[in-house]
Amino acid sequence: MTNFDLLVDGTIVLVYLIGTITAGLWVKRYIRNLNDFLVAGRSVDLYLGIASLAATEFGIATCMANAELGYKYGFAGITPGIALAFAMFIVGWTGFCIKPLRDREVVTLPELFANKFGTKVRWASGVVIVLGGLLNMGVFLRQAGIFLTIVCGFEIGYLEVVMTLILLGVAIYTILGGMISVFITDYIQFVVMSIGLIAVVLLLVVDFGWFNMLQSLDDSLGSQAYNPFASETYGIDKILLDVLVAFAAVLTWQTIISRVLSAKNTKIAKRIFIGTSPFLLVRFTIPAILGIAALHYFGTQLFVNEEAILAMPNLLAKALPVGLIGILIAAMLAADMSTNSSYMIAWSSVIYNDIMKPIHKGLWSDKKGLLWNRILIAIIGVFLLLYGLWYPLKGDLWVYLQVTGTIYLSSMSVLLISACYWKPANNWGAIASIAVGGIIPISYLILQELDATQTEILKIGPYKFGVATYFATAVAMILGSKLKLLIRK
Amino acid sequence: MEHWFWTLLSAVILIWYIVVTAIIAFKGSGDIRRMIEKMKNN
Numbered sequence: 001m002t003n004f005d006l007l008v009d010g011t012i013v014l015v016y017l018i019g020t021i022t023a024g025l026w027v028k029r030y031i032r033n034l035n036d037f038l039v040a041g042r043s044v045d046l047y048l049g050i051a052s053l054a055a056t057e058f059g060i061a062t063c064m065a066n067a068e069l070g071y072k073y074g075f076a077g078i079t080p081g082i083a084l085a086f087a088m089f090i091v092g093w094t095g096f097c098i099k100p101l102r103d104r105e106v107v108t109l110p111e112l113f114a115n116k117f118g119t120k121v122r123w124a125s126g127v128v129i130v131l132g133g134l135l136n137m138g139v140f141l142r143q144a145g146i147f148l149t150i151v152c153g154f155e156i157g158y159l160e161v162v163m164t165l166i167l168l169g170v171a172i173y174t175i176l177g178g179m180i181s182v183f184i185t186d187y188i189q190f191v192v193m194s195i196g197l198i199a200v201v202l203l204l205v206v207d208f209g210w211f212n213m214l215q216s217l218d219d220s221l222g223s224q225a226y227n228p229f230a231s232e233t234y235g236i237d238k239i240l241l242d243v244l245v246a247f248a249a250v251l252t253w254q255t256i257i258s259r260v261l262s263a264k265n266t267k268i269a270k271r272i273f274i275g276t277s278p279f280l281l282v283r284f285t286i287p288a289i290l291g292i293a294a295l296h297y298f299g300t301q302l303f304v305n306e307e308a309i310l311a312m313p314n315l316l317a318k319a320l321p322v323g324l325i326g327i328l329i330a331a332m333l334a335a336d337m338s339t340n341s342s343y344m345i346a347w348s349s350v351i352y353n354d355i356m357k358p359i360h361k362g363l364w365s366d367k368k369g370l371l372w373n374r375i376l377i378a379i380i381g382v383f384l385l386l387y388g389l390w391y392p393l394k395g396d397l398w399v400y401l402q403v404t405g406t407i408y409l410s411s412m413s414v415l416l417i418s419a420c421y422w423k424p425a426n427n428w429g430a431i432a433s434i435a436v437g438g439i440i441p442i443s444y445l446i447l448q449e450l451d452a453t454q455t456e457i458l459k460i461g462p463y464k465f466g467v468a469t470y471f472a473t474a475v476a477m478i479l480g481s482k483l484k485l486l487i488r489k
Numbered sequence: 490m491e492h493w494f495w496t497l498l499s500a501v502i503l504i505w506y507i508v509v510t511a512i513i514a515f516k517g518s519g520d521i522r523r524m525i526e527k528m529k530n531n
Binding site: 027030032036040041043044045046047048049050051075180183184187190191194195197198201202210211214226278279281282285286289 | 492494495496498499502503505506507509510512513514516517518519520521523524525527528529
């Protein structure tokens with residue numbers, strides 16, 4: 001049951017879609033070379049940079065994942081947002097790693113690693129970044145499809161059609177307009193998304209009553225809804241993983257780093273980080289409030305375990321009036337399209353720039369490079385569609401995002417810090433670090449699917465696996481580098 | 490006490506979000522204009 005009205009809400013969504021796709025296609029005329037396509041000619045200023053970074057880091061999957069945290073853990077679920085906001089502010093303020101990265105004018109992280117660790121490490125880093133990034137992004141489309149079918153009241157059989165249409169719309173302007181289209185549409189999407197989210201949150205808070213919502217939290221979760229340290233489910237290992245993931249993501253997540261690399265200069269790059277940091281708290285708080293509103297509306301019994309993620313979209317379908325539901329869908333489409341476009345171009349740039357390097361050796365013409373980047377974006381789109389249909393998500397969505405992200409976040413953050421600040425670091429340490437960072441989380445994902453190991457693995461839990469990966473990659477870098485120095489002596 | 494802390498934090502975050510959205514909506518368009526002009530000249 002939904003209040004979605006095809007005429008009123010459908011028109012709002014259609015106007016938004018036509019507007020944003022037209023804008024994305026209009027700027028493709030300014031693409032003259034590969035640099036324009038991948039980093040928008042390094043001409044991005046502060047406010048556009050903030051809008052783009054904020055829109056990219058907020059998609060439907062993120063919103064659903066964070067609303068699920070709010071529904072299950074209350075305000076304690078905001079902990080990853082506090083960690084991310086803090087990490088981005090500190091990195092922006094100090095310029096830690098991002099200053100040397102921007103100063104060297106590279107297009108991707110592996111390009112920086114090539115100078116310090118050699119071309120083999122550049123290639124291996126590219127593979128790990130793309131593998132972790134695509135696995136992470138693989139669930140975005142299904143979550144968006146689920147959200148939209150629930151809120152619009154479509155039959156579940158239409159899920160695949162909705163997913164394909166979303167992807168097609170995004171792929172068209174990203175393939176043609178590259179990073180410039182991504183920036184222009186991100187700006188429109190940031191404004192539409194923000195207006196929609198603010199309107200929905202204000203309406204729900206006024207409608208339900210803020211303190212009535214808090215009372216529901218008290219009744220369902222008690223004091224652990226406000227204090228992550230008091231929670232039985234949100235313990236120290238989870239908080240530690242949140243902090244590690246936050247710093248690693250801020251330093252190395254390709255879609256975040258591509259904004260640093262597209263900035264006009266290092267000073268602007270640092271200011272983009274400082275300016276965007278509070279938004280990472282918004283990114284968790286707004287969905288968490290929606291999750292708490294769902295808890296107030298439905299209670300804890302209607303959506304349990306893996307169904308908890310469905311509480312928020314079901315609430316919005318029932319509680320929002322005609323007109324506002326159209327604005328919300330436009331807002332969420334905006335959030336999702338900006339994320340998908342940025343992610344597609346980020347991973348394609350790594351595949352072309354770093355994994356395909358042994359093939360083109362940097363000698364292909366700009367025209368051929370542009371063509372290949374466009375082909376790669378299309379291939380990534382097809383992969384996302386197939387993976388989104390196939391992969392059955394188990395457990396918290398946010399945990400899945402953290403575990404798959406860890407495949408590359410752990411080793412790449414260690415490599416980046418070592419490349420910038422640790423002189424003895426070398427290719428042996430880098431390779432050991434990449435191997436360890438990939439093996440532990442991938443083993444976790446496989447073992448949790450096997451009947452023989454599932455119980456034991458779930459008993460240990462994803463948080464301890466995640467934390468162990470970060471420490472193990474750092475140890476692998478130190479031991480590998482020292483070993484090479486020892487043998488060479 | 491817990492209620493008031495989270496109420497205050499949520500209110501601050503929401504107000505910050507409203508203000509920043511307005512600023513970025515206004516100033517971001519200028520950034521786009523300058524970016525396109527720069528790319529035209531290149």
